Amino acid sequence: MARETTDGGVYFGLMSGTSMDGVDGIAVEFPKGKPPVVRSEAFVGFSEGLRDALFALQQPGDNEIEREALAANALAARYTVCCHELLRGGNLSATAVRAIGVHGQTVRHRPEKGYTRQINNPALLAEMMHIDVIADFRSRDVAAGGQGAPLVPAFHATVFGKKGETRVVCNLGGISNITILGAAGGVRGFDCGPANALLDEWAQRHLGKPYDEGGHLAASGQVHRPLLHALLDEPFFEQQPPKSTGRDLFNAEWLDARLAPFTSVSAADVQATLTALTAITVAREIERHAPDSRAVYVCGGGARNPELLKALQATFEESGCSGVPVMTTEALGVPPHQVEPLAFAWLAMRCVERQPGNLPAVTGAAGERVLGAIYPR
CATH class of the missing domain: 3.30.420.40 (ATPase, nucleotide binding domain)
Incomplete structure (x- = not known):
């Protein structure tokens, strides 16, 4: 029988970074006034074909719109696999998960031109998981004159x-x-x-x-x-x-x-x-x-x-x-590979609670903003 959660629910954080080797995922609770409680973690690698497609989209090329859309669909499939691994590893049901915070895969980052682009299909992920998905964390900060990064x-x-x-x-x-x-x-x-x-x-x-x-x-x-x-x-x-x-x-x-x-x-x-x-x-x-x-x-x-x-x-x-001294975040109780997916689970929670997720002193935005777009289950 799946263990259900308390307080504000479990949040999933999914992060596929600039290295483009795969997606790190985490299932975590954020008890008020206490450190995060990790319920499970997972890593799902990208196929060579997907990785090549993502690398190709880093530079201008032919038929970019279709190639980006197809890559986004493939990413959503990998994100779905990661989410199922998190459910299984944490002995959780989908109803225990308040939301999935998914960063998407950055292929262009040009805040000086007013945009940043993270490939993603959060609607498809919500459709496959039947869990609220929160995505597109960076663009609101850019719209407010910020860099959209770093958000962690x-x-x-x-x-x-x-x-x-x-x-x-x-x-x-x-x-x-x-x-x-x-x-x-x-x-x-x-x-x-x-x-x-x-x-x-x-x-x-x-x-x-x-x-x-x-x-x-x-x-x-x-x-x-x-x-x-x-x-x-x-x-x-x-x-x-x-x-x-x-x-x-x-x-x-x-x-x-x-x-x-x-x-x-x-x-x-x-x-x-x-x-x-x-x-x-x-x-x-x-x-x-x-x-x-x-x-x-x-x-x-x-x-x-x-x-x-x-x-x-x-x-x-x-x-x-x-x-x-140089050490890893393990010394502070958080394994290094968990930090970024934890951050996007936390940003998802902030979005759900309509709390700001950016720091204007960091990004240069005009002020604090609630980050992310919600795709209901």
Whole structure:
């Protein structure tokens, strides 16, 4: 017999990020005044064909409208599988679930042009699951003049903040971003630059694998300083927040243009240099904007890359942030892979309760806004 929930119900959070390897899902309750209670979690991978279709939609091409619609339908099917895994893993019935918060798959992010695009078919997901679906979290913030990203800092503040101590939460997904949780309660957050997006691209080219498992390729190489300087010569890294980015900027073409003068650099050295690029761009932003940070807590896929964590710690030791320990969010009670799906479950709850989900100080929006569009069961 399915265990039913108490308080406001169970929420599902579904997140498929910039790495585009699959969807992380979580079933969670948010008891008032208490930490979130995770009922189940699941990961459902994308087929090679779906992944290729999503990558192709990152750039302009023929017949985009139909290709996007078909990809959205395929995504909804994978989201449905993930939801059924969450029901089964949590011994839950669909009636116990208040809503599904689903981020969708970002294929374009151009807030400077007034739009951000997440492929999704939430109506189809609602039809298949018979559960309310909440989607399209970013566009309302963009409509209010914001970046539409990052949206997770408000959630980070709720679960990771500590009065009297400045902390940094660093998400190493396809793109790196940080949330600064100030000792006095202030919150800031923004994107720093590329992370797994370029590391995975290079691993696919030279290993034939979707990622550099354990950071072994990077560990076998050395940082090529002239290449690193060429990579760092990117205006985005000097922009002041609020700022956000994605594969629109940091993609294979961006990388190839900077690699062109360095044809003799080995594949391992390129991977080591890309690892250093991520570490340096994150560390610089923390040094600039959170020099009093007591610790950095890492989440996202990069938390499983020991070479990337080692590079981040070494960069801190060489900078003005020496003595700042780097650890994962596991130290705060939340496994790294759960953080983003938890955040979108939380944003779904905020939408249901008609509470704002954005932080104008983070995104640059004109004010607080309720985020998400509801697709009833």
